[in-house]
Amino acid sequence: MSKAIEALQKRMQAAVDALDFEEARRCRDQINLLRGGAAPEAVERADLSGIERQQPGAMGLGTSQQRMTPPQGWKPPPKPDPMTKRRSSRSAGKRGQ
Template identity: 40%
Template sequence: MPTRLDLIATFQEQLGRALQAGDNERAAALQSRLTELESGQASYLRPQQPGAMGLGTSDEVPRRPAGWKPPKRPDPMTSGHSRRRG
């Protein structure tokens, strides 16, 4: 298993190659990983995956709560009209 210093050297090499190639997204990811390794604080949190829902769930599809009923549709004859005259 590589040591922390080996990982830092490897990431620095990859960061240099990514910058030369103009791959800014990869360079940013490597830079953040390097910062974590150099500070000694490895994060156990991962960025949210695309398509996954918000905090507190891993469901990829929104689900309606039990007993939920859709709201009543507005009457097309009265929508957009006001009772006020003037």
């Protein structure tokens, strides 16, 4: 199997040198299938056109959180006026003692 991987790596490097990145991508995906345990015959027949690589940060702690984007035209609400805001309940309890 390592001979098949070496041959694919050489094909991939030749494709990169020729700036044929689609062929290099196919070779890379075939190498990954071989390293995953697929048979070399099955790798040659595999249709890799629909395979998408996972985006960086898609796994791990806290990395899969989506960013919220507000709708078009949305404005944040006005901040409350601190001079008219009621005091906290802690300060009110101290006055009563």
